[in-house]
Every structure is written in structure tokens, then in C-alpha cells.
Amino acid sequence: xxxxxxxxxxxxxxxxxxxxxxxxxxxxxxxxxxxxxxxxxxxxxxxxxxxxxxxxxxxxxxxxxxxxxxxxxxxxxxxxxxxxxxxxxxxxxxxxxxxxxxxxxxxxxxxxxxxxxxxxxxxxxxxxxxxxxxxxxxxxxxxxxxxxxxxxxxxxxxxxxxxxxxxxxxxxxxxxxxxxxxxxxxxxxxxxxxxxxxxxxxxxxxxxxxxxxxxxxxxxxxxxxxxxxxxxxxxxxxxxxxxxxxxxxxxxxxxxxxxxxxxxxxxxxxxxxxxxxxxxxxxxxxx
Amino acid sequence: xxxxxxxxxxxxxxxxxxxxxxxxxxxxxxxxxxxxxxxxxxxxxxxxxxxxxxxxxxxxxxxxxxxxxxxxxxxxxxxxxxxxxxxxxxxxxxxxxxxxxxxxxxxxxxxxxxxxxxxxxxxxxxxxxxxxxxxxxxxxxxxxxxxxxxxxxxxxxxxxxxxxxxxxxxxxxxxxxxxxxxxxxxxxxxxxxxxxxxxxxxxxxxxxxxxxxxxxxxxxxxxxxxxxxxxxxxxxxxxxxxxxxxxxxxxxxxxxxxxxxxxxxxxxxxxxxxxxxxxxxxxxxxxxxxxxxxxxxxxxxxxxxxxxxxxxxxxxxxxxxxxxxxxxxxxxxxxxxxxxxxxxxxxxxxxxxxxxxxxxxxxxxxxxxxxxxxxxxxxxxxxxxxxxxxxxxxxxxxxxxxxxxxxxxxxxxxxxxxxxxxxxxxxxxxxxxxxxxxxxxxxxxxxxxxxxxxxxxxxxxxxxxxxxxxxxxxxxxxxxxxxxxxxxxxxxxxxxxxxxxxxxxxxxxxxxxxxxxxxxxxxxxxxxxxxxxxxxxxxxxxxxxxxxxxxxxxxxxxxxxxxxxxxxxxxxxxxxxxxxxxxxxxxxxxxxxxxxxxxxxxxxxxxxxxx
Numbered sequence: 062x063x064x065x066x067x068x069x070x071x072x073x074x075x076x077x078x079x080x081x082x083x084x085x086x087x088x089x090x091x092x093x094x095x096x097x098x099x100x101x102x103x104x105x106x107x108x109x110x111x112x113x114x115x116x117x118x119x120x121x122x123x124x125x126x127x128x129x130x131x132x133x134x135x136x137x138x139x140x141x142x143x144x145x146x147x148x149x150x151x152x153x154x155x156x157x158x159x160x161x162x163x164x165x166x167x168x169x170x171x172x173x174x175x176x177x178x179x180x181x182x183x184x185x186x187x188x189x190x191x192x193x194x195x196x197x198x199x200x201x202x203x204x205x206x207x208x209x210x211x212x213x214x215x216x217x218x219x220x221x222x223x224x225x226x227x228x229x230x231x232x233x234x235x236x237x238x239x240x241x242x243x244x245x246x247x248x249x250x251x252x253x254x255x256x257x258x259x260x261x262x263x264x265x266x267x268x269x270x271x272x273x274x275x276x277x278x279x280x281x282x283x284x285x286x287x288x289x290x291x292x293x294x295x296x297x298x299x300x301x302x303x304x305x306x307x308x309x310x311x312x313x314x315x316x317x318x319x320x321x322x323x324x325x326x327x328x329x330x331x332x333x334x335x336x337x338x339x340x341x342x343x344x345x346x347x348x
Numbered sequence: 349x350x351x352x353x354x355x356x357x358x359x360x361x362x363x364x365x366x367x368x369x370x371x372x373x374x375x376x377x378x379x380x381x382x383x384x385x386x387x388x389x390x391x392x393x394x395x396x397x398x399x400x401x402x403x404x405x406x407x408x409x410x411x412x413x414x415x416x417x418x419x420x421x422x423x424x425x426x427x428x429x430x431x432x433x434x435x436x437x438x439x440x441x442x443x444x445x446x447x448x449x450x451x452x453x454x455x456x457x458x459x460x461x462x463x464x465x466x467x468x469x470x471x472x473x474x475x476x477x478x479x480x481x482x483x484x485x486x487x488x489x490x491x492x493x494x495x496x497x498x499x500x501x502x503x504x505x506x507x508x509x510x511x512x513x514x515x516x517x518x519x520x521x522x523x524x525x526x527x528x529x530x531x532x533x534x535x536x537x538x539x540x541x542x543x544x545x546x547x548x549x550x551x552x553x554x555x556x557x558x559x560x561x562x563x564x565x566x567x568x569x570x571x572x573x574x575x576x577x578x579x580x581x582x583x584x585x586x587x588x589x590x591x592x593x594x595x596x597x598x599x600x601x602x603x604x605x606x607x608x609x610x611x612x613x614x615x616x617x618x619x620x621x622x623x624x625x626x627x628x629x630x631x632x633x634x635x636x637x638x639x640x641x642x643x644x645x646x647x648x649x650x651x652x653x654x655x656x657x658x659x660x661x662x663x664x665x666x667x668x669x670x671x672x673x674x675x676x677x678x679x680x681x682x683x684x685x686x687x688x689x690x691x692x693x694x695x696x697x698x699x700x701x702x703x704x705x706x707x708x709x710x711x712x713x714x715x716x717x718x719x720x721x722x723x724x725x726x727x728x729x730x731x732x733x734x735x736x737x738x739x740x741x742x743x744x745x746x747x748x749x750x751x752x753x754x755x756x757x758x759x760x761x762x763x764x765x766x767x768x769x770x771x772x773x774x775x776x777x778x779x780x781x782x783x784x785x786x787x788x789x790x791x792x793x794x795x796x797x798x799x800x801x802x803x804x805x806x807x808x809x810x811x812x813x814x815x816x817x818x819x820x821x822x823x824x825x826x827x828x829x830x831x832x833x834x835x836x837x838x839x840x841x842x843x844x845x846x847x848x849x850x851x852x853x854x855x856x857x858x859x860x861x862x863x864x865x866x867x868x869x870x871x872x873x874x875x876x877x878x879x880x881x882x883x884x885x886x887x888x889x890x891x892x893x894x895x896x897x898x899x900x901x902x903x904x905x906x907x908x909x910x911x912x913x914x915x916x917x918x919x920x921x922x923x924x925x926x927x928x929x930x931x932x933x934x935x936x937x938x939x940x941x942x943x944x945x946x947x948x949x950x951x952x953x954x955x956x957x958x959x
Contacts, residue, residue, distance in 0.1 A: 236726035240789070243684040244743060245705055245713040254739075258730030 086330025097147040100140030108141040117311040142294035150275040156214035161221025166252035169229030183219040199287045228260040269332040351379035358416035373580040383554040387571035391808040395580035438465035442517035446529040448509040452501040459497030466520040484515040488545040507538035525557040535671040536879040565881035569888035626662040635692030648690045652678045663827045667840035670850035680799040684718045717790035721802035723782035727774035734770040740792040759788040780811035852913035859940030868952030
């Protein structure tokens, strides 16, 4: 008895221990989340005000990251933009997983024509390139924040659906699901109680991965001028705005691009360690 | 001459999850002479496989050899360099694992895999190795020795694959062969052939062997000496006949008692008289079921069960036996509503039962519960025992919150587990404990019938016997009926009231235990009864000699639409009749029914009686 309790504690300790790279990733992500929350207060200037007489001021003591193509403070815009970028991507990814994953689990549990219909519909959605899909919706309805969110959610829900369905299919043949089925449980109960707890780790991993895609998707839309509209700051649109300066050697376009890259890398580092551990968990349970 | 293998004071430790080490093999010493077969017998966790693997200089991850010496031939195994160890493995010491199916590469032909060791160690030329492989196939009594090597693993049967694995291990003429439960996963009828082949080839090759098993009856057939292990320590060691005939250690006696009581001792169970007067809880009438939907004529595309008739009385136990693939698990799934039948009717308490789960009433669902073979996959690893047991209480009896706890405690008491288990997760439990939880979950519904699908097959003999005892007690206390599915006749015979024998999806014989086990018997029941290993030296030879006088018993199961399914394996087949026409039901006064073209008198004649 006491050995097992001690074992559980050791396990809990091991769960908290992250690898070195995961720590780096987690620090980057934590930094950007902190900026998304508190960035607006930390920003030295208003993000929309022309604070400098010059455009493309270089990095310096007055404007820590220089100014953009209109003479606005880059640092302030980057900090305020963090909230837009992370917030939008977070909400859109959450929407996508809440649409995709339950449908995927149900498709696997119910099977038959329900599975067939859902899967073919998802295949159809997947056959449209994501960015094109977003472009069509935004171009047709207009570039409003809710439209952007729905477009991103619809574009990424099929991926969640496919993963949730594949994972659930593996669980679906397990005897404990058969037992629940023989008891007469509803498909929704089986999906929620028997399947979800076993697939939640890979689903979360996928959430993190797809969050990055959504950041890139929204940045892409912004870059094309269909995303977040000026004068609101958003990392994607900031890259586009300042692109003209790039050929003249100004760093303004690189700064938001670096921010996007660092967030992407950070999240991926965390995910890698999470998925490695999910693999270990599964192998331990299997033993 | 010095012994071939000397193991002296071997100690192996394992890492616990908390990082502490604990011993799993404690000061084990033994020797093996050339050509001798040593059996390591014990339950799982006794350290038998760990010791066997140490002969290869291998320990499983998380384990460490902490002391002792192993010498095989002139090699001091534990001090070898990795390169020298590679030369030792396969060439000097080779290994046959329990699951041959998992040990063959499905993409390569059998020959390539059998000769691989000899070629990678540069011990033989290609042609020489192939000639040697064919010679081994012949020694192992494989069909078509010249041609079988050109097959892929999926084209041969499980028993053949197990023999091919022995050929693979023997190809490079190793000095020591390690057989790790090589027949445990096989059907009894196949097991005999494989055992005989192993024994034969070991004699021809004069290889020393270590035979790892939990089954003393198997050991008695093949080993020269036996070491009985428990908890990593040697309990008793000695010559086979001494141990089998005069076991001195208490643990050896437990192990022997748990192993296969001869099926003749069907203990015409105590509640027999009561049970026979009970109305049936479930009646299966002319049920046909299968997979892949139904074709135009209403038959399943891939039929698994044909025209099954079976009734289970209240509080009685019906054993369903047959080889793997005979459809016995499908029968359980059909009754549970997981696989709707294509034709026929099933009555529950005299009322028609809908084929599908979703059309059944909650009360109908409650009355029939199912317990699966694999205790590991039948419990959701993410739920605590309390919520696993709580759900059927909530679902069938509307209990919730505070009302659950006392009932869960009661259920744990019922299956003889401590109440504190309610807060544990399934991964913290042993196989036998998990199976008890499975049983408790079924009982939580307060069912009238529990379908037990091979519930003891994945467990050790001792643990399995304890589960059977528990089932008996529960039946006495609760009056629940069981349908007990097993491939192991001796397990079934020890406690069921009635037996139904299935072959290739058809019922071949059904009746009360005593009548089924005694003549007259269906030729297939006959084969099953005579295939159960007995705890007696020389049983294998006797059985094999007797088999040799009968033709065609080595055949494989084929499913035919017309005629008797057993016709092509049956030694008493009537040409021109059995393979064409479905056999009639022959009934005795005692209620026994046998589906055979031969009359009861013929079936009961000395020609078909084994003893």
C-alpha cells in the first residue's frame, strides 16, 4: 500500500518535470500570453497614434523597436497586436475543436451512415485549400471579427474531426466500450465517458498544433488585407503594412514576423514534449 | 563431462515506479546437461521468463542482473562484450516466444526468416541452410516440408507457425533452446501436435532446452527435470517423475491442483436437481448469425453461426466449448445484442428478445450481462473502480451520489476484494483483480444471466481457479445463471451443469456434463476430451499413438455450407453422406443431443471410446 502511494507521488513529480526544450517553449508561450493580457498597459505609446515624425525609425532608445511605415511605435503595436492575434487564434481554435472533436467521436461511435455522411462532408471541406476557403468567406460576407472567427473555425474543424474520429475508432473496439454498448448506453454517453478520457491528451496536442496554424491562417488573411482591418494592430497585418520597407533594409516587417515565428516555435516545443509523454502514458497503460 | 549450462546464484532486480529496486529473481542456481530438457514452472510473476531470458544475456528494460554467473558451453554469458553476445544469441542460445504470430515478419517468406540466423552468423551457406530448414520441417512434422517455406506467415495455421518458429530457432544448431510458453496460446487439439513435434525435434537434434510454462501437465510430457518457481525463488527442483508423482513442496501441490483437473471429473454439480426443474432464462432457437450484412436470401454474407439451438435454465451453468474460430464468442455477442442475428428467435424469460441493443428494454438489458476475456481492455483505464461499478448502479437502478457507496462496497465484498479498491484505477490492479472487477460490474446490474467469455483463459492457472471458485459461490448466493465460454474442456467440465460443443459455427453436441463427457460422444467431442493433457508422464505418447491409428485428425477447420462441418477431419466419416447432408439430431433419454450421421450405438461403440 505505502509503496503504491509513494509510486503515485513519484509519478506526480515526473508529470511536473519538463525537458529543457519544453521549458524554453513554455517560457516563450507564457511570455506572449502575459503580453496578450498585460501588453496594452505596458505599451509605451498608443498603438494608433503617429508618435514619430519619421517613418521606419530604426531600433533605438526612444522607440525600442523603431517605428512603422506611418511613424507609429512598433513595440506598442506589437504588444497590443499580441492580444488580437493570440485571442482570435485561441477562440477560433477552441471553436474548431468544439465543433470537430465531438462530431468525430460520435461518427466513430455511431458508425454506419452517420459516419459516412459526416466523413464525406468533411472530406469535401478538406478538399478546399484552407486559405482559399477563408478568402471566399471573408470576401463574400466582409471582414468582421466574428466572420474571421467562424471562417477559421470552419476551416480547421475538419482536421479535429478526422483526428478525433481516428482516435475514437481505436477506442471503439475496446471491450469497455462494448460493455457500455451492451448495457444500452447512448452514443453520446459512450463518447463522453468512455472514449474522451482516453483521447484527451492527443486532442490537446492537436489543439496546440492547430492553434499555430490558425495564427498563421489569420496572419495570412491579414497579410492579404482581408483579416484584421487597420488601424487595429495584428501581427499578420503588421507584416503586410511594413513590407514596403523591407526592400530598403528596414526591420519593421521582420519584427512581427519574428514574433509569429517565436510563438510558433514555442508552442511546438511544448507540444513535442506533451505528445512524447502522451505516448509514454499510453505505453504504460498498455503494459 | 561438465554440464552444458551452469547457472550459479543468479539474482535479478527490477526498478519500481518510485525508483527503488526490488529483487525478482533470488539466488537461482541450476545446471543443464547436453540434450536435457529443463522446465521452469510457475505462475506469472514467478520470474521464469526473466531467468530464461538471462540465458541470452538479456534482461527486460527496467531490470538488472545484480549477481551470479551464467555459463553456456564455454561462454561466461554475463561478462560478454556486446559483439560476443550477438554471436551467442541465435547461434548458441536461441529463443521461441509464446506468440509466433507476433514474431514473424508478415512481409517475408517463411524460409527467409527461418534461415536468417544461420546466414547472419555466417554459420552456413545459403543452400546448406535451406536444406537444413527442410530437414527441420520434416522433423517437426510440418505438411509439405519442401514447399511450406515458400509460404508467407499468414498462409499457415497458428500451430504450424509455432513449429516454424522452433525451426527458426534450431536452424543454426544452437546448444540451448529456450521455449517460452510455446503452446499456451494454442487450442488443445493443436497443442498435442506441437508438443509432439517439439519433443521429437529436441530428441533428434540432441539440443538442451529450457521449457518455460505454467502448465505442469505440459511439463510432464516434455521435460526431464522440473524447477518450480514462486516469487523468483526455487521452491522445488528434481526429476520430472519425482515432482509429478511425489510433490513435496506445498506450492507445487497448489500448482498441480490448479492445473487441469481431468475432464472426467465433471462434478455433476450440487444444484443440478434444482436447476433442471427451473424454467429457462434464455432460449436460442435456430439462430443464424454472421458478419457483413445479409445477402438476398436472408443469410449473413460471412456466416459464423448456423442454426444454433440452446437453452439456459435459471441458476444453471452452461459451458460452450470449441476451438478458436468456432463461433463461441460470437454466440455471446449475439445474445448480448452486440451482433444482431440474421435468422431465428431468442426468448428471454419466455418473451421474444429484440436482436439489437437499442430495441431492448432496460429491464431486458439488465437481465443479461457480459464479461469479456481480456480483463485489461474491459476496464476503462481512465476511470476509478468506483465509477466503473457505479455506472450500472446508476443506469439500471437509479442510484446516485451517497446511495452508491455502500452498494459499491458490497459489490467489492462479493468479489472478495478490499473496499479500498474503489479509489484505485484499473492499471493498479493485477489481472485476476481486474477480472473480479469485471465480474462485479456485471453483477451490479443484478442480472439473471452472465455471459462469461473465456474469463479465465488469460489468467494463470491458480488465479483462474480462484475465479471459478468465486463464480460457483456467487451462483450459490445470487442464483445467477452463467453461459461459460471456453476452449478448455477441463475448466468447463469442473463446474458446469450442461455443455454445448460448437464446431465451425454449428452445434455438434449438447447435454448435461456427464452425458457429454461419457460415450456416446460426437467424434469431435471425442477429440477434445482426449486432447486435454493429463498430469501423467507418457500421456503424450499414448495419445499420439492412439491418434496415429485414426486418420485425418490433423486437418484444419473448414466451414462448409452443406453437410457436416467436421466431415473432413472425422475418422468415422461416411463417404458420400457426411460431406453432403446435414447430420440428424440423435437424442438420448438423458436429454443428450448429438448431431451425427452415425447412430448412438455406433457412437458409443468401443471403436470411438478412448479409454
